[in-house]
Amino acid sequence: MSDYKPTIGIEIHVQLATKSKMFCTCDNDSVTAAPNTNICPICLAYPGTLPLPNAQAVQLAIRLGYGLNARIRETTKFDRKNYFYPDNPKGYQITQFDQPIVEEGYVEIFVDGEFHRVRVERAHLEEDAGKLTHPAGKDYSLVDLNRAGTPLLEIVSYPDMHSPYAARRYLEEVYAIATTLGVTHGDMQHGNMKFDLNVSVSKDDSLGTRTELKNLNSFRNAERALVYEIARQIEVLENGGVIEQETRGFDDAKGKTFSQRSKEEAHDYRYFPEPDIPPIVVTEAMHEKEADIKSIPLPIAIRRELVELGLSVDEQDVLIKQKNTSQFFAEARKLVGEKGERKLVNWLVGEYQAWIKQQTAGDDADSFVATSITTPFTPQQLADLIALELSGDISSSQAKQIFAEICASSNSPAEIMQRLGIEQISDEGALAEIIEKIVAANPQAVADYKAGQAKALGFFVGQVMKETKGQANPQVVNKLIQEKLS
Ligand SMILES: [Zn+2]
Incomplete structure (x- = not known):
């Protein structure tokens, strides 16, 4: 056949x-x-x-x-x-x-x-x-x-x-x-x-x-x-x-x-x-009337860039088919820099698409209905959120919470963090106290770590996160635990 x-x-x-x-x-x-x-x-x-x-x-x-x-x-x-x-x-x-x-x-x-x-x-x-x-x-x-x-x-x-x-x-x-x-x-x-x-x-x-x-x-x-x-x-x-x-x-x-x-x-x-x-x-x-065409990014040119960035075909499609999202991506890319690009793609093809689906009550994607949706946040706002994520100042679950609020209110991440009382515990003194307790209560994990088991570190970080209800700054926690156990 x-x-x-x-x-x-x-x-x-x-x-x-x-x-x-x-x-x-x-x-x-x-x-x-x-x-x-x-x-x-x-x-x-x-x-x-x-x-x-x-x-x-x-x-x-x-x-x-x-x-x-x-x-x-x-x-x-x-x-x-x-x-x-x-x-x-x-x-x-x-x-x-x-x-x-x-x-x-x-x-x-x-x-x-x-x-x-x-x-x-x-x-x-x-x-x-x-x-x-x-x-x-x-x-x-x-x-x-x-x-x-x-x-x-x-x-x-x-x-x-x-x-x-x-x-x-x-x-x-x-x-x-x-x-x-x-x-x-x-x-x-x-x-x-x-x-x-x-x-x-x-x-x-x-x-x-x-x-x-x-x-x-x-x-x-x-x-x-x-x-x-x-x-x-x-x-x-x-x-x-x-x-x-x-x-x-x-x-x-x-x-x-x-x-x-x-x-x-x-x-x-x-x-x-x-x-x-x-x-x-x-x-x-x-x-001559069509001379402006040279400055318009055509879909295929955008796709070449996205292929080079290593995006999947589905990710490329979202960023090409949705005209507004495509323009947004181009602007936000300049703000987040190379380090933030992957996160930017993730937000736009992940959480943001889920949000669009809610707004359009799941209309057939074939109709490209999403092309007419105006992005409810500015490139700067999303870039700010990504900067907070990259610096480790907020956890990924906090980032999701803030993102939902940006979509709903179009407020800046800083305003939302203040309103929701989202704050990270980056104070080394406070975190060191908690780590002290956890280390004392888990001698076996300490031994594992010292025996070279890298995943024991993850266990301690997880325990600190649990203790602080996810508000601890993971980078600071990581650093402190390694200092404590070395
Ligand atoms: Zn006629």
């Missing part, structure tokens, strides 16, 4: 974060609008109306082109893709056929401890269609054209991925790039990013017949759908069958893909140049 190699290529539709639609002045945000209220004669394609390309959409496409390490065409044009469907008021879609604005780029993904390149063939601008709903038990369907004319950038990869996990990493990476650059709002729940997955399996280097999994909108489901589909194809082949080239959907509840339409029903779209829109020349000035 496992000698089959899967090959995956992906088309991603990214909804661009423009103010208005692709070819008219309708609002590009229909989330709260009643059906068919955010429309105009242009996006409804009334006779005599003319589409006018959205300059901001073109600009965002250039921007994402840079993020995809791609080439931006000097001249780009729009084309008509002809098909009839009730959610498509024009009877055709304005898209880009042979001169896409973005060509030949790549995205780097981190899989199995290594960086891999997934090549991007092209990315083109186009408009979205409306939305059909089919009320249960009714003999009619409803159409909402608010979404018609929404600007999309479709990113087409080469078939460079060979596992469902790699495909997911690619999707997440493109998402991270597009949101970092502000090209999309990245609202997955409202379909800001949707993908079609082309997958085939083969025993040798030739490509098998592929199926297309259409309209996935969550990273997790994309991975699940691929796992299922690859196993299905292998099973068909192992049983002597052939893979049909077809479009398949994914049933989320059942975790299975199902046939939607076969190749025989494929459309001939009769593409031709859009006669109402002249070709667009991408000028130097348009490139």
Whole structure:
């Protein structure tokens, strides 16, 4: 079974974060609008109306082109893709056929401890269609054209991925790039990013017949759908069958893909140049508008740093996917220095994530909900806490207590320590007295220590901590016990 190699290529539709639609002045945000209220004669394609390309959409496409390490065409044009469907008021879609604005780029993904390149063939601008709903038990369907004319950038990869996990990493990476650059709002729940997955399996280097999994909108489901589909194809082949080239959907509840339409029903779209829109020349000035991109830390650059720091993939993901946490980490790192870095990571991917989960009532991590959460403390406050930990002025359980209070109150660690009466006993005289008693009561442990058993030291430190209810400064205790027993 496992000698089959899967090959995956992906088309991603990214909804661009423009103010208005692709070819008219309708609002590009229909989330709260009643059906068919955010429309105009242009996006409804009334006779005599003319589409006018959205300059901001073109600009965002250039921007994402840079993020995809791609080439931006000097001249780009729009084309008509002809098909009839009730959610498509024009009877055709304005898209880009042979001169896409973005060509030949790549995205780097981190899989199995290594960086891999997934090549991007092209990315083109186009408009979205409306939305059909089919009320249960009714003999009619409803159409909402608010979404018609929404600007999309479709990113087409080469078939460079060979596992469902790699495909997911690619999707997440493109998402991270597009949101970092502000090209999309990245609202997955409202379909800001949707993908079609082309997958085939083969025993040798030739490509098998592929199926297309259409309209996935969550990273997790994309991975699940691929796992299922690859196993299905292998099973068909192992049983002597052939893979049909077809479009398949994914049933989320059942975790299975199902046939939607076969190749025989494929459309001939009769593409031709859009006669109402002249070709667009991408000028130097348009490139210059994206010059700021050089100073923006892209997700892959951050990941390289985190890999070098020795962080696990899960730790990297938290610090990359959560934009605010990522920025916070970059600032706090400067304050804590090399010595505090590990502790900083631990706080941000440990306790802080637990706190976020509480705030968001455990929302699906797939939706990257945490990206919108503002860190409830400042880099300086967390750096102060880490400094207290490193100096041994507070114990780890005290640090946790203080951290919880920082999250709740946004007070500084010093203020919280004062309020909670957290104080460490660092007074050598007081501690020496306690140590004296413990040493006298445990002659066997003293003998063990003198016989070279290092863990006897830990026993004494533990006893002092118990006696002082955890308030003793462990470093001072350590020092005093060693002095006492030497
Ligand atoms: Zn409109």
